[in-house]
Amino acid sequence: MELTFLGTGAPDGLPRHDCPCASCATAVGDEARAATALLIDGALLLDLTPGAAFAAARAGYSLVGVRQVLLSHPHAGPAVEFPAGLPAPGRVPDGRELSLISGHRVRAIALDSPGTGYAITGPDGTRLLYLPPGGAPAGLTEQTQPYDMVVLDAIGRPDALARLRTSGAVGATTDVLAVHIDHTVPPGRELHRRLATAGARTVPDGRTVIVGEYHAVPDLPRRTLVLGGARSGKSLEAERRLSAFPDVLYVATSGTREGDPEWAARITAHRDRRPGSWRTTETCELAPLLAEDGPPLLIDCLALWLTDAMDSVGAWDDEKWAQGGADALRERVDALVAAVRATGRTVVAVSNEVGAGVVPATASGRRFRDELGRLNAAFAAECEQVLLVVAGQALPLRG
Numbered sequence: 300m301e302l303t304f305l306g307t308g309a310p311d312g313l314p315r316h317d318c319p320c321a322s323c324a325t326a327v328g329d330e331a332r333a334a335t336a337l338l339i340d341g342a343l344l345l346d347l348t349p350g351a352a353f354a355a356a357r358a359g360y361s362l363v364g365v366r367q368v369l370l371s372h373p374h375a376g377p378a379v380e381f382p383a384g385l386p387a388p389g390r391v392p393d394g395r396e397l398s399l400i401s402g403h404r405v406r407a408i409a410l411d412s413p414g415t416g417y418a419i420t421g422p423d424g425t426r427l428l429y430l431p432p433g434g435a436p437a438g439l440t441e442q443t444q445p446y447d448m449v450v451l452d453a454i455g456r457p458d459a460l461a462r463l464r465t466s467g468a469v470g471a472t473t474d475v476l477a478v479h480i481d482h483t484v485p486p487g488r489e490l491h492r493r494l495a496t497a498g499a500r501t502v503p504d505g506r507t508v509i510v511g512e513y514h515a516v517p518d519l520p521r522r523t524l525v526l527g528g529a530r531s532g533k534s535l536e537a538e539r540r541l542s543a544f545p546d547v548l549y550v551a552t553s554g555t556r557e558g559d560p561e562w563a564a565r566i567t568a569h570r571d572r573r574p575g576s577w578r579t580t581e582t583c584e585l586a587p588l589l590a591e592d593g594p595p596l597l598i599d600c601l602a603l604w605l606t607d608a609m610d611s612v613g614a615w616d617d618e619k620w621a622q623g624g625a626d627a628l629r630e631r632v633d634a635l636v637a638a639v640r641a642t643g644r645t646v647v648a649v650s651n652e653v654g655a656g657v658v659p660a661t662a663s664g665r666r667f668r669d670e671l672g673r674l675n676a677a678f679a680a681e682c683e684q685v686l687l688v689v690a691g692q693a694l695p696l697r698g
Contacts, residue, residue, distance in 0.1 A: 300403075300421035300510040301340050302448070305354040307504055308332030309432060309481035310374065322482035329503035330486035335478040337429060337450065342401035344368045344385070345417060345429055352382040358505040367399050372414035372431035390415050410434040418446070425511040428468065432479035435459030436468075445470030447511040453477035453499040454484055457543040458574050460497060465545040474514050475499040492693070497543035519544075520683035520698050521645050526652040526675060527688035534599055536688050537649045542574060544645075546594035549579045552603040583607040589638040589646070601650035601678060605671055608632070614670075615663045632674055639681045650675050652687060 306312075313332040314323030326332070334348040338355060341364045348354075355362050368388040391397050391407035393415065398404050402422030407415050414431040421427070426444075430436070430451040435458060443466055451459055454477060463469040477499050484490050494500055496519060502508065523540060527533030541547045577597075582588070583604050588596060598604075612627040613619035639646065654672050659665045679685045684698030 300419070300423065300425050300427060301507060302427065302450075302510055303338040303355070303358055303360055303507040304478070304502055304504060305336040305338055305351055305358065306333030306348055307478045307480055307501060308334055309479050310334050310372075311481070313481055313486070315482060318482060320482050322485050326482070326486045330490075332480055332504055335432070338362075338365075339403065339419065339427075340401060340421065342366050343399065343403055343405070343419070346371055346431075347381070347385075347388050348374075354504065358507065366401055367397070367405075369405065369417060370415075371417065371429065372434070391417070409437045411437040421510065423511075427510050428463075430456075430459060435462055436466075443468050445473050447472075448474045448476065448508075450476045450478055452479040453494060453497055453543065454480060454490075457497055457539075458576075460499070460543040461545040461574065461576065464543075472513075474508075474510075474512075476508070477501040489692075492695075493539065496540040499543070519645065522639060522642070522682040523647045523684045523686070523698075524675070524679050524682045525647065525649050525686045525688060525693075526679075526696075527649075528652055528655075531688045532691040532693075533649050533651075533688040535691075536686065536693050537597055537599065537647045540647050541595055541597055541645075544595055545576055547574070547577045548588070548594055548596050549577050550585065550588060550596055550598045551579060551581045552583050552585075552598065552600060552607065553581070586634055586638040589642040589644065591644070593644060595645035595647065598646065598648040601648055601674060602653075602671055604635075605632075605667070605674055609667065609670065614666060617662060620666065628670065632670075632677065635674075636677045636681060639678060646682075648678065648682075650678070 312334055314326040333354060335346060336348040336351055337345040338360060341360060344365045347368055347370065352362055362382055362385060365385055368386055370388050370390050391405060393407050393409040396404060396406045404420045406418045408418055410416055412434050414434045416428065416430045416434060416436060419427045426446045428446045428449045432452050433455055435456050446468055449463060449469055453460055453475065460469060460475065469475060475498055477494050480501065484493055498519060525533050525537045585598060585604060608628060608631045609615065612624045614624045614628055651671065653668050659668055685696040687694045687696055
């Protein structure tokens with residue numbers, strides 16, 4: 300199947316009309332996107348958007364050969380100009396299958412939001428799944444064969460991608476293409492970076508791709524360390540890197556603090572923004588988890604792990620530190636680093652970047668700063684990717 304993207308943007312397009320945000324201001328050239336519409340083999344049009352005929356002409360195609368126009372979601376944007384000669388647009392009822400004279404078969408997929416998804420099998424047997432903006436499949440329980448290509452709202456609904464991975468609909472060779480792109484993510488390098496963390500990519504408007512043709516699928520590095528200062532956005536960045544993957548185990552090293560409502564509010568805010576399918580464990584025993592087989596681990600954070608480790612060896616007391624505490628801590632850190640080196644699990648760990656500010660006034664404060672710097676460096680040496688988050692912006696340091 301040959302798939303031409305007449306548009307790849309959200310229903311309001313990108314940039315949005317009269318929107319003053321920075322993303323809209325920089326959405327120029329290939330980063331400007333019309334509302335998403337797909338032309339398949341010149342015969343099937345998915346979603347009729349304003350200016351579809353002109354968009355097809357700019358891409359070097361005509362809509363003259365279109366035999367079926369299918370809508371996937373209610374259109375509340377600008378009025379759609381209906382090109383002369385096109386068949387009347389319609390929607391296929393959920394679960395029904397439509398056979399076209401062109402040899403394509405279209406099955407309607409039920410969603411958890413208003414709209415319809417379409418699973419399309421081409422005359423050559425290749426399989427494509429298209430989901431509308433904000434949509435995710437409903438009731439995916441049985442295992443299915445992976446699609447050759449999935450086109451969906453990977454930014455707005457990463458959990459949809461997670462569900463498809465769980466059911467087997469997205470496999471290691473599935474080409475995942477993001478559409479319905481709006482101004483929630485800065486266009487350009489940041490957009491492509493975020494999509495890559497979900498194993499997805501996007502293309503400019505007007506691009507034609509071949510369903511089933513091999514493309515290097517972006518791969519999540521097996522071990523990632525995310526560094527940043529207080530309120531830098533490091534935890535959100537770490538969570539985002541696994542949001543499109545199911546069955547994540549969130550490892551909270553913070554524990555609980557009785558009688559501290561502010562700390563409880565922080566923990567609740569973190570928990571509420573995680574996908575509902577994730578599990579949580581509160582522990583500082585990281586080495587056994589790293590040695591086990593299982594789903595990806597998100598460890599938040601190493602600074603609190605180090606605090607617990609220093610507590611256990613009496614590192615805050617100068618005398619205990621000098622009489623074996625330093626050696627005991629080094630053994631614990633070495634064991635953790637060795638476990639990271641040997642693990643077969645996907646790991647995303649969070650830690651505080653320290654040492655760029657005021658020198659702590661106490662010996663114990665300076666000790667913690669120095670040990671965390673050493674831990675970060677040793678942990679980073681075992682990771683394929685290391686990021687530094689500053690003011691919500693992720694700066695790749697490695698990988």
